[in-house]
Amino acid sequence: MNSKKFRKKFLSTLLIIAILLIVFIELMPIIVVFMNSFKRDIDIWARGPFYFSFNFDSYKSVLSNRDFLLSLRNSIIVAVVSTVISIIVGAMASYGITRYVFRSKKLIAYSFLIFRMIPQISLVIPLFMMFNQFQLRDTLTGIILSHMSFNIPYVVWLLLPFFAAIPRDFEEAARIDGASEGGVFWRIFLPLVGPGIVVSAIFCFLMSWNEFLYALILSSTNARTAPVAVNGLLGQYAPKWGQLSAAGTIMLIPVLIITITLQKYIIKGLSAGGIKG
Amino acid sequence: MKRKRTFKHWIFILPALILVISILVYPIFYSIYMSAYDWNLFHSDAKKFLGFGNYLSLFKDREFLHSLWLQLGFIVIALPIETIIGFFVAILLNRDGKFYDVVRALLLLPVFVLPVISGLTWRMLLQPEYGMISFILEKLGFGVKAWLAEPNFAYSMVIIQDIWRMWPFMFMFIYAGLSGMPKEYIEAAQIDGAGLWKKITKIVIPYLRPTIATALLLRLIDALRIFSEVYVMTGGGPGNSTLLLSLYINKQAFEFFNIGYAAAMGVILLIVALIIAFFIVRGNIQFEGEKG
Numbered sequence: 017m018n019s020k021k022f023r024k025k026f027l028s029t030l031l032i033i034a035i036l037l038i039v040f041i042e043l044m045p046i047i048v049v050f051m052n053s054f055k056r057d058i059d060i061w062a063r064g065p066f067y068f069s070f071n072f073d074s075y076k077s078v079l080s081n082r083d084f085l086l087s088l089r090n091s092i093i094v095a096v097v098s099t100v101i102s103i104i105v106g107a108m109a110s111y112g113i114t115r116y117v118f119r120s121k122k123l124i125a126y127s128f129l130i131f132r133m134i135p136q137i138s139l140v141i142p143l144f145m146m147f148n149q150f151q152l153r154d155t156l157t158g159i160i161l162s163h164m165s166f167n168i169p170y171v172v173w174l175l176l177p178f179f180a181a182i183p184r185d186f187e188e189a190a191r192i193d194g195a196s197e198g199g200v201f202w203r204i205f206l207p208l209v210g211p212g213i214v215v216s217a218i219f220c221f222l223m224s225w226n227e228f229l230y231a232l233i234l235s236s237t238n239a240r241t242a243p244v245a246v247n248g249l250l251g252q253y254a255p256k257w258g259q260l261s262a263a264g265t266i267m268l269i270p271v272l273i274i275t276i277t278l279q280k281y282i283i284k285g286l287s288a289g290g291i292k293g
Numbered sequence: 294m295k296r297k298r299t300f301k302h303w304i305f306i307l308p309a310l311i312l313v314i315s316i317l318v319y320p321i322f323y324s325i326y327m328s329a330y331d332w333n334l335f336h337s338d339a340k341k342f343l344g345f346g347n348y349l350s351l352f353k354d355r356e357f358l359h360s361l362w363l364q365l366g367f368i369v370i371a372l373p374i375e376t377i378i379g380f381f382v383a384i385l386l387n388r389d390g391k392f393y394d395v396v397r398a399l400l401l402l403p404v405f406v407l408p409v410i411s412g413l414t415w416r417m418l419l420q421p422e423y424g425m426i427s428f429i430l431e432k433l434g435f436g437v438k439a440w441l442a443e444p445n446f447a448y449s450m451v452i453i454q455d456i457w458r459m460w461p462f463m464f465m466f467i468y469a470g471l472s473g474m475p476k477e478y479i480e481a482a483q484i485d486g487a488g489l490w491k492k493i494t495k496i497v498i499p500y501l502r503p504t505i506a507t508a509l510l511l512r513l514i515d516a517l518r519i520f521s522e523v524y525v526m527t528g529g530g531p532g533n534s535t536l537l538l539s540l541y542i543n544k545q546a547f548e549f550f551n552i553g554y555a556a557a558m559g560v561i562l563l564i565v566a567l568i569i570a571f572f573i574v575r576g577n578i579q580f581e582g583e584k585g
Contacts, residue, residue, distance in 0.1 A: 031385070032392075038382060039399050042461070045414045046402060048425055052417070065425040105309040112305025124306060126574055131317050133570035135518035137539040138559035141546050142320035142327065165316040168309050197301055226407040228521035229539075233547060243409040247525050250413070257417055264410045275405045279398045282465070 046268070052261035060257045074258035075266075078249075083237075084263060087245035091267075093156055094241055095224040098163040102220050103213060106171025111201050113172070114179040115187065125176065131169035136229045139165060144233055154236045162230040167220040174219070178212030179205065215281045218274055225270065242267055321563065324556040332553030340553075347557035356533060357558065360541035363448065367537060368516045371455045372509060378456070379463030380505075384493070386464075387471050397468065400461045412526035415454045416441065444534035447527050451535050454522060459515075463508055470504035471497070510573045514566055538562060 052060055056073045078084055113125050143162055144153070152158035182205065190204045206213070231241040246267060249260040275282065328348070331341040351357050382400070386393055403411070418426040419440045431437055441447045478500065482492050520539040523529070529536035529544065536544070542562070546555035 035385065035396055039396055042400055042403060042457070044425075045411070045418060045457070046406065048418065049410065049414050061423055064423055065428045105312060108305040109309035112302040116299065116302035116305075118302055124310070128309075128313070129574045130567060130570045131313060133514050133566050133573070134317065134321070135539070135559070135562050135566050137518060137520060137542045138324065138563040138566075139317065139320055141542075141552055141556050141559050142324040143316070144546075145327070145552070146320060146323065161316050164312060168313055169317075172309060197304070201305070222405060226405075226409075228407075228409050228524075229543075232524075233543075243407055243521075247409055247413065250525075255417075255420075257420075260413060260417075264407075264413065267407055267410060271405050271407065272402065275402055276398050279394075279401075282401065 049261045049264050049268070052257055053265040055258050055261075057254070057256045057258040061254075074262035077256075078259050078262045078266070081259075083240075083248075084242070084245050087240045087242045088266070090156060090159070090239055091225060091242040094159050094163060095221050097156075098160045098167055098224050099217055099220040101160075102164050102167035102171050103217055106168050106216065107175055107206065107209070107213065108201070109168075110172045110175035110179050111205055114176055115205075125172075128169045128172040132166065132173055134165075136166075140229055140233050143230070147234055153234060154239045156239050158234055159231060159239050159241065162234055163224045163227060166223060170219060170223070171216045174216045175209060175212045178209040182208050211281070214278075218278055218281065222271065222274060225267075324559055327553050328557035328560050330553040332551075332556075334550035334552055343553070347554050348561070350554070351557060351561070356536070357541060359533060360536050360538050363534075363536065364517070364538040366448075367452055367455070367519070368513065371452050371459070372512055372516060374456050375460040375463045375512065376467075376505065376509060378460040379465075379467050382460070382464050383467040383471050384497070386468060397465075401465060402461075403458045404462050404465075406458070408521035409525050411454065411458055412522035412524070415450060415457075415522075416526045419450060441527055442531050444531055447531060447535050451523050451526060451537075454526060455516070455519065458522070459512065462512065463505075466504055466508035467501060470501045474500055507573065510569055514569050514573070517562070517566060517569070 048065075051068065053074055054070050054072070055063075055067070056069075056071055059067060059069060059071075109128070113121060113128075140162075143165075147153040147158050152161070186204055186208070187200060190200050195203065226243065227241070228243045228247075231239075231244045232247075235241065235244070242263070246260060246263045249256050249263060329342060329344055329346075331343050331346065333339075386397060418424045421427050421437050421439045422431075424440075427438070427440055430440070441450065474497070478496050479492060482496050487495065518539055519537060520543070523535055523537055523540060524543070527535040529540040533541075538558070539562070542555050542558045545551045545558065
């Protein structure tokens, strides 16, 4: 009896050790970035991976680097603006598709779902030519537009089941009260799909924040976003790993906050189509 | 309930539709147009109509076939491993409690880490002498090497980087499916005296098959267009040993400026992606709303 109890306890301890080991391995690279952000570039080259220090020089260099600050500002503007516009037009479209009966309904819905899956590299070549033609290259407008190309279809796709789940009665009641088409959408439906809006806002922001290829090809100095700037810290001859880690840690802050606090929404967001633009 | 026909829905749909047509649909057609030309940006005046010529040359382009091969290998190796790890960790972590909630949240972090940061971090870990992984390999007696300068090793590391980042994605889906599984399924099997292995193969896997299929298709489409991580980690090198499809297209388009030729490759990639998308969409129809 006693040995059985002991065996059980032993196994559950083993399980917890195994789990902690998995978590440790999984977070190791992120921890390394975090630790290296408190080292100077020279310490990283010279002192081996297990040297610890708590030095803010890398942060100071990065935060006084005008190019990086500009790119950080650009990243925030691009992510926020593309998220807001995508949510507004996306929610409207999703509402229009689910709440009305019309012939091309299926075609339109499927098209949006499929647009979500277009590989970036296939799209960036024609966008590069078009942006050159319309003077949109290296402008924030251009980068925002390019990010909307993956965010709008994402919002439409994600919100379809949310809008579809709302009972007809809500709508009928509002119409009887004399609400206009727009009023029904803004005052009745939008609040009801609140959780859906939250999920799509999180994911749009993250996808835009993490996006690299469009920014790499479609911007040069003015509209460069932070992921491209971080990569630029690699330099030609001497990679500035300390500064790179500091910049990386700064970039990771919103990502960490979002993933940890909004845990329960994440699976919903992931099921609506990957995590990349 | 039938309603009378209106056009009001277009007021709601049009803004998104117009935007999407101008930044997605039109560019795609434009790129099909581009793909029909021998078109180099350095001498764009000499654009020459080829019809399907670019597509035909692709089959003779050894570098293209090589990148296709690397891409295929990447998918065939990474995805099953991600699924298997995700599956077993999901079984391990299918328990209630605050501890497990926190663990699940932490495990999901790498999925959301910026691809650029992920690629650069692995590059940093593999730097000779001061990179953590190189350091450990050195202590294990593998010598001091610039690991990312070894073609096979670089390719393996690109795959390992992806497995590290993405098995939690599979894990999350499988866990979600698993936690929704009725307890009676397992209990019934227990009464029948089924062992653990039998429970997994006869009950859990069949139950989770649709979930795993959807998650795998989503992964497949992401894996097919992987770019940023690899671009910053190895740049496609050494040589062209990690030059996956997107990287080769990028190289043709924006290093050699063969945009006609690159557009043709883009169109082929697009077609493959659309075929996969078709299967995802088919399993995801839930927008019809309530019946009646």
